[in-house]
Amino acid sequence: MILRRLALTVPILLGTSTIVFLILRLVPGDPAASILGSNATEEAIIRVRAELGLDQPLWQQFVSWLGGVLRGDFGRDYITNQAITEELAARLPITIELAGIAFLLALATAIPLGVVGAVRNGGWADRVVRAVAVLSIAVPDFVFGILGILSFALALSLVPSSGYTPIEDGLLENLRSLAIPAIALSLGLGGVLARVTRSAMLDVLGSDYVRFAKASGFGTGAIVFRYALRNASIPIVTVIGLQVGYILGGTVVVEQLFSLPGLGQLIVEAMLARNYPVLQACILVFVVAFIFANLITDLLYAVLNPRLRKVGAA
Amino acid sequence: MTLEVDTSQVKVAAVERSRVSLRSTLASRVEVIVGGVLVLVAVLIAIIIPMIDPAASTAVGAAPSLVPPGLLNLLGTDQLGRDQLARVAVGYGISLTIAVGAVLLSVVVGGLLGLLAATATSAIDGLIMRILDVVMAFPALLLAIVVVALFGAGTEVLMLAIGITFVPIVARVTRAAALETTRQPYIEAAMARGARRGRVIFRHIAPNSLGPVVVQASILIAIAIMLEASLSFVGLGVQPPTPSLGLMLSTGRDFMVSDPWIVAVPAIAILEIVLGFTLIGDGLQTWLDPKKRAIAR
Numbered sequence: 001m002i003l004r005r006l007a008l009t010v011p012i013l014l015g016t017s018t019i020v021f022l023i024l025r026l027v028p029g030d031p032a033a034s035i036l037g038s039n040a041t042e043e044a045i046i047r048v049r050a051e052l053g054l055d056q057p058l059w060q061q062f063v064s065w066l067g068g069v070l071r072g073d074f075g076r077d078y079i080t081n082q083a084i085t086e087e088l089a090a091r092l093p094i095t096i097e098l099a100g101i102a103f104l105l106a107l108a109t110a111i112p113l114g115v116v117g118a119v120r121n122g123g124w125a126d127r128v129v130r131a132v133a134v135l136s137i138a139v140p141d142f143v144f145g146i147l148g149i150l151s152f153a154l155a156l157s158l159v160p161s162s163g164y165t166p167i168e169d170g171l172l173e174n175l176r177s178l179a180i181p182a183i184a185l186s187l188g189l190g191g192v193l194a195r196v197t198r199s200a201m202l203d204v205l206g207s208d209y210v211r212f213a214k215a216s217g218f219g220t221g222a223i224v225f226r227y228a229l230r231n232a233s234i235p236i237v238t239v240i241g242l243q244v245g246y247i248l249g250g251t252v253v254v255e256q257l258f259s260l261p262g263l264g265q266l267i268v269e270a271m272l273a274r275n276y277p278v279l280q281a282c283i284l285v286f287v288v289a290f291i292f293a294n295l296i297t298d299l300l301y302a303v304l305n306p307r308l309r310k311v312g313a314a
Numbered sequence: 315m316t317l318e319v320d321t322s323q324v325k326v327a328a329v330e331r332s333r334v335s336l337r338s339t340l341a342s343r344v345e346v347i348v349g350g351v352l353v354l355v356a357v358l359i360a361i362i363i364p365m366i367d368p369a370a371s372t373a374v375g376a377a378p379s380l381v382p383p384g385l386l387n388l389l390g391t392d393q394l395g396r397d398q399l400a401r402v403a404v405g406y407g408i409s410l411t412i413a414v415g416a417v418l419l420s421v422v423v424g425g426l427l428g429l430l431a432a433t434a435t436s437a438i439d440g441l442i443m444r445i446l447d448v449v450m451a452f453p454a455l456l457l458a459i460v461v462v463a464l465f466g467a468g469t470e471v472l473m474l475a476i477g478i479t480f481v482p483i484v485a486r487v488t489r490a491a492a493l494e495t496t497r498q499p500y501i502e503a504a505m506a507r508g509a510r511r512g513r514v515i516f517r518h519i520a521p522n523s524l525g526p527v528v529v530q531a532s533i534l535i536a537i538a539i540m541l542e543a544s545l546s547f548v549g550l551g552v553q554p555p556t557p558s559l560g561l562m563l564s565t566g567r568d569f570m571v572s573d574p575w576i577v578a579v580p581a582i583a584i585l586e587i588v589l590g591f592t593l594i595g596d597g598l599q600t601w602l603d604p605k606k607r608a609i610a611r
């Protein structure tokens with residue numbers, strides 16, 4: 001099953017990278033002409049086209065681009081003439097830190113809330129959990145971000161209103177600069193996760209073996225944490241895999257709002273400057289991250305549910 | 315350890331559960347109604363306010379700038395003296411047009427692909443689903459950015475961009491529902507009677523697989539509104555001077571220290587309409603089929 005799943009990833013990687021490659025070739029306008037500006041001579045354009053390899057057939061360009069990408073070479077930025085790989089290396093850690101904190105935050109709050117909702121099904125605690133979950137799904141990250149700036153940054157001065165403080169300048173300062181962005185980013189995943197945890201736990205808690213465990217005198221805590229949560233984990237993991245995409249997409253907006261110099265901000269800058277090689281590289285990084293997140297999710301199934309390891313069906 | 319099971323306890327639990335499920339049915343109905351009212355308010359604002367003064371949303375200097383909410387300008391004016399209520403109204407209109415257009419597009423294309431995948435040979439099914447897997451491998455916002463990069467920003471492009479990201483989701487939901495329907499005895503009966511394949515698919519399978527798609531569609535409208543607002547917020551969506559809720563929020567940031575309501579107005583407006591559609595989708599989901607819980611948001 002694991003081998004089959006790994007094999008499925010290859011065509012998806014190939015398909016997505018083809019699409020990402022074609023973006024640059026399909027956008028209106030000649031890259032060579034846009035590098036040189038409007039006064040460029042015909043010869044200069046032909047020379048730059050040759051330098052960029054644009055005079056080769058499309059499939060050859062694709063092969064050499066893909067070869068470069070596999071060696072970690074994304075080509076050069078049209079505008080700064082810097083190696084794109086270096087730009088990515090400078091920005092990627094910020095996005096990873098932001099997304100990672102948001103992800104852990106969502107997990108750490110949503111799963112306990114979902115469990116409480118299921119154990120207290122129908123009670124006031126359950127109602128509060130469900131209301132909070134729906135609200136956090138309906139609040140777009142940037143709307144929460146702005147309200148967070150207004151309240152926690154401007155009114156209470158607890159955190160800076162924008163900008164990023166590197167870890168070298170102190171872990172506390174670093175975390176303070178990411179606090180509101182990370183909370184904003186975690187809301188969507190958290191809300192969905194709390195609901196799925198709640199309904200998955202409800203299913204498990206209603207099953208015969210849990211009733212039997214109860215009848216045998218096991219306490220609620222033991223049942224919930226030793227048996228039920230593990231059996232409810234498959235739908236939870238599925239949703240996490242799907243929702244990682246929203247966190248990745250969310251970094252684009254949240255980094256823009258808080259002026260965090262990460263990959264998401266680079267995407268917007270590259271789009272607005274029509275800097276397509278950079279855009280291409282950023283999108284490829286995000287897509288590959290998302291594909292691997294889903295791959296890890298699927299592999300986790302096998303860890304969580306030993307039955308899936310033998311039967312070949314996912 | 316004894317194996318005596320107290321059956322009275324089990325019966326009580328069953329009664330308890332049916333009471334809870336009745337209560338949750340009522341609760342989901344309330345959710346749909348509250349959501350419906352929120353959406354209706356937004357739709358009415360989008361229709362009525364622009365009729366009163368069609369030019370107000372872009373009329374620069376019609377009033378002093380940064381007027382707080384009051385009698386003359388119910389939601390205040392922005393930094394250029396444009397009436398915020400008029401801008402919210404037009405913004406709602408654009409958000410709704412893009413969101414509904416995008417979802418309709420995805421329901422038509424994704425629905426057809428899903429039906430085809432469910433009823434065709436396994437080779438075609440596999441081919442369709444693998445292609446959709448590739449589309450689904452893009453995080454939604456990034457796929458929308460790719461489409462905007464190709465065609466430039468604008469209302470129709472945003473519709474297309476957001477619609478494309480939803481096609482695989484709708485196709486999967488439709489396919490699952492259609493596969494379920496195909497197993498029903500009445501489909502077998504129709505086939506045995508010699509009905510043509512196309513007729514069975516469109517007269518029997520499609521209508522009976524619609525429920526989950528409708529639920530998904532109302533959730534997708536909420537996501538579409540968020541995506542449109544996000545794209546406009548970072549400058550890749552609706553272009554000025556056309557008002558959009560995301561744009562209002564983005565430009566209002568420069569004034570939010572002195573005039574917080576200038577961002578509060580579009581923030582609450584977005585929240586209101588997204589909450590409306592989320593509640594409708596959520597309520598419908600538990601109401602129509604408590605077994606199928608939200609997987610794709």
